[in-house]
Amino acid sequence: MTRPDESILDAVGAGAYHAPHDVLGPHRDGDDWVIRARRPFAQTVTAVLSDGTRVELTHVRAGVWEGSADTQPTAYDIVATYEGAPEYRIDDPYRHLPTLGEVDLHLIREGRHEELWNVLGAHVRHYDALSGVSFAVWAPNARAVRVVGDLNGWDGTQHAMRSLGSSGVWELFVPGIGVGSAYKFEILTADGQWIMKADPMARRAEVPPATASVVTESEYTWSDDEWISARSTGSLHDKPMSTYELHLGSWRPGLGYREAADELVAYVGEQGFTHIEFLPLAEHPFGGSWGYQVTGYYAPTSRFGTPDELRYLIDRLHQAGIGVIMDWVPGHFPKDAFALARFDGVPLYEHPDPRRGEHRDWGTYIFDYGRNEVRNFLVANALYWFEEFHVDGLRVDAVASMLYLDYSREEGEWEPNIHGGRENLEAMRFLQEVNATAYKRYPGIAMIAEESTSFPGVTAPTSQGGLGFGFKWNMGWMNDSLVYMGRDPLYRAHHEGELSFSFVYAFSENFVLPISHDEVVHGKGSLFTRMPGDHWQQLANMRAFLAYMWGHPGKQLLFMGQEFGQMSEWSEGRGLDWWMLDQPAHQQLQHFVSALNHTYRAEAPLWSRDSDGEAFSRVWPHSPDSNILGFARRDNDGGTVVVLCNFAGSPRHDVEFAMPEVGTWTEVLNSDAQEFGGSGVGNFGGVMTDAEGTARVALPPLGVLWLRHQG
Template identity: 85%
Template sequence: MTRPDDVTLETVAAGSYHAPHDVLGPHGVADGWVVRARRPFADAVVLERAGEEPVALTHLAHGIWEGALEAQPGAYEIVASYGGAPDYRADDPYRHLPTLGEVDLHLIREGRHERLWEALGSQVRRFDGVSGVSFAVWAPNARAVRVTGDLNGWDGTQHAMRSLGSSGVWELFVPGIGVGVAYKYEILTSDGRWIMKADPMARRAEVPPATASVVTESSYAWQDDAWMTERAETSVHSRPMSTYELHLGSWRPGLGYVEAADELVAYVTSQGFTHVEFLPLAEHPFGGSWGYQVSGYYAPTSRFGTPDELRHLIDRLHQAGIGVIMDWVPGHFPKDEFALARFDGAALYEHPDPRRGEHRDWGTYIFDYGRNEVRNFLVANALYWFEEFHVDGLRVDAVASMLYLDYSRNEGEWEPNIYGGRENLEAIRFLQEVNATAYKRYPGIAMIAEESTSFPGVTAPTDAGGLGFGFKWNMGWMNDSLVYMGRDPLYRSHHEGELSFSFVYAFSENFVLPISHDEVVHGKGSLFTRMPGDHWQQLANMRAFLAYMWGHPGKQLLFMGQEFGQMSEWSESRSLDWWMLDQPAHAQLQQFVAALNRVYRAEAPLWERDSDGSAFVRVFPHAANANILGFARHDSAGGSVVVLCNFSGSPIHDVDLTLPAAGPWEEIMNSDAQEFGGSGVGNLGGVTTDAHGNTRLVLPPLGVLWLRHRGA
């Protein structure tokens, strides 16, 4: 090996050489070995090995030192002297082989590395007999990459990374450091600029507004084996699923992951929900985005604690029999300079064409779904949350914005696909891949689409051409039903179709019925304030609506605060109005929601065959009274529950209808019951039909009844 020329030595000294390991570290030469080290401003530099005499190094140029050895040195340390200061002793990062093998690099190039988080990012390792941290980052457009941070006093020239060729990956193993080190990457762009970036694959980040990545390693011991085993053996589609959606920072402010474990488990258990759904918990720079503008896809937000503390929270929920869904945002990412945007100086994670790469409405970038490495980054990220945090489902945000090239764009602002259509074919293939892969690897989980259009086959299997989601949010039901409930009861009879139209398509997909955070922000008020009438009537409308919702085919989702009728609009910057529970009427509404969940979970007809149209039938003709909506739900064992709704402001007596089975029927839920703050109108003794199923009963004002066939 010939001695490097002066330009190369100067470039290495500046930390801007693409292959520093070709110059630094040990190298075989014709008559033995040489070792080179970068120690600028040192007065003397010595190589030391256990049991061997020290070898003095000679200064070549620009702070690069060299020493000759007869044989390959093996493990050694470089000791530098700086006048009267203590000697600086360190293992040499440049003596180590790459920590990534050819298989890793091949899978990354192909976009098929399903455990990408174990290859890229920072990894605590014992490598070549030495403890340290490996760093690896994908930056194919970079001319040079350096690690900077606590490990070098934020002087990245000390830790230049090597390029691993056509993979676009840069790598360095740094001995002697470990968990807790904050770091970033300094990247030399193709046009000669140095930019500083957080690690896209970091599994921990500093607490915002700080933006550095942090080396982490999990030592958590899970205790949810029983939950995970049962999950893998059952389908969520044929089980009750009633979800409590929450924003952790404002549910009860001041709680971290550990503190929330006790309080959230107790509350959700008391309310009877089967699942919680967290607004995004991946790291994000701006709290006001609610987590929907993600900067660290693999890093749980440090606002509430460490990654292992989040594991503790999820574990506790599982041990209490509560599933965990997390919002996931693969549709766009923010333009913050420290994060993914223009990561290596050029469009990398984002599509380079602004007609496909930017969301102008949101001020964000759109992922380049057709690029192997970007698709791999996102698919592996979904798997990461299932694997490392045991989440039971991902609710995929803004799917419609991914499916359509003309989403929120005017004519001339978008480019058709290769067939001249408006569908984003690359995004569709990505969604199919992430869904198929997640379900293959983690049976029993749920992939849930927030999709607001009539795109066909959202929950159809991928092998049949569908997107492969497990569930789709029923936005049509949500919009129509909220419009209906906002009307004065006097006029509702003219708009019954706003409630019943959903029955036409209720079984075309596997639906979730969402009353989510989006319905209680941006001037919409709360669910309570959208109800007409005086305070008593608003509460009655709330109970009736929720009983109708829980009885309707599909799974349920309710945003925090609505269970007790919060009157003010939600804000992420303050707590829910828990003080409202000092008002008996609102405490009764909370008790009603708990009762809804309790009865719902006990009644298989309300959830076992949610997507089976043959398990549903209307039982009251619209022509008889447009204020009454009635339908029956059936389970596979012959059980039946009938849901009867009266959305007028007066009780309706002597209602004639035909029930699906003859004999006695028990009233198992009455939203107008006095214990919930209602007027107490109902059928306390239940009802009995004749041999043909015909009966007569009373319906309470602004009330919903659930009847169960006693013979079931």
């Protein structure tokens, strides 16, 4: 009988051999077959073949047993007895073929496996009467890899994985286990150290602070076919889009995915938002990071329930006509020892050069976007959320930090690209690939860049050299407009450009106008507390600002709590101040936001040509007044809406405007209406132009009007 060298048997016995299947399991031995199994401390070991034949094994060395069979043993169990313990019988993991094929391995090496989550990670497999879990992990620098967890009492020596050659992938099928089994990978590094890591491709994780991965299998049946079909027709550029951004853990604390479904559907539907945007829901160890320090890119956080319960939440939102956007964080990842950092003992997911591989400000690592497998990991992750969770968009965090090699670095702390420039060419190619692939596979979705610089072509098509995003956050508009609104109305007249400058570049990209979580933390207070004046004036400023924002070219995003004028700064550690709705004035603000959304959705000129400069024009008063701002929006069917703003603290009566159309204009929204808590100044019979198109309009104090042309 041919037998492996003693050194190999010792390595197999220690669970430290890179090719355990070459030793264990069934092997041809001349005209016969040999079966080997690792069973240290056993008294007897027997292989029981599928036809009932018993092959007695004898101990060879280091816990490895072997015996001869006359015919090829296709299916068999290993039965072991131990002193003072019951007989232990289990199907032999080492008799099974790899669960990844050559095509899979080729695509992984090339960085082109668009459904990577279906081959790497842990997957329940069913083979006739046999079921178990296949494990696969990419760890090209490892000397050996073991599965450790509930399946073996956290003794990884029992389940050493096999290396699948130059792919860097390690694989093992373990029969007899299933959903709910917790596990990690033990990795033997090049310097001889064993380290324990969570699965980068895990689709479920333990509830933090526990850090193990968990085997899962979806049993969810979707009921959103109608939504998905409608989504795929047309583009969001030409549809209404107002987004309610929320942090699930603090919106109403204590709600899980399933419990949140009823309340979110009812609340967001009543408020009239078209979309919800969740702060990151991928697994993260520290709640105070709000999800932006991701350790489990493929695992919805277990804080709020199971992956199928998240599917239920999204499905319910879709059935109610509400889209779902999720924050996605491919720009950096934390240094937690149990996760991606130095995954197989050396830089793997992160760039090995600290000038490109570390964010010093954030204490995190930066992905190596130039490495095929790393780029594949991220591209497939974006597709995973669209495919497996039916999300309608990804808001990509911190894009500027990815685009610039000198981002937050001093002179000498960064290395130029091959052309001598500051752009991260590998990151640019990654963003182009993920955007192009996502839009090709999932028509009607939105890829949204949080990009805070003037980098050109963020939303230009990749075919034209752009990054290929669908939308870009308009951070310039956000900064300028908040500075303007924070000024006392007495002094705003000298700063009208802070509101109108955005019109100069409003059509250079496809923009989202964000008032996000970042604007209500870190000492900034809330949107309400940024407004000047007494309580009534603050509320009036809020309504005027939001009406101007919703009328401005671009889509809208508002962070939770601002819709009812929360006064305190947001904290992830507590819920919103819902008690403020006991105050009628704040109820009226909430009612105004609902009216704002519903009116916006009904008025196509406000959204159907957001990226078309030909559909926008300024509307000027005959007598210049720097507190007055006016503009017109048009749709493709001849409809026109005029937005007239008065940011002074007093009303303006009989203001003459050169309207873009002759005829009657009807007031469809007045931020100063009494039902919203305003003073009631307005144009209740509408306004009529003369033959030259001049109309006399009453403008409320700290108020905004939307006027629709009636012909």
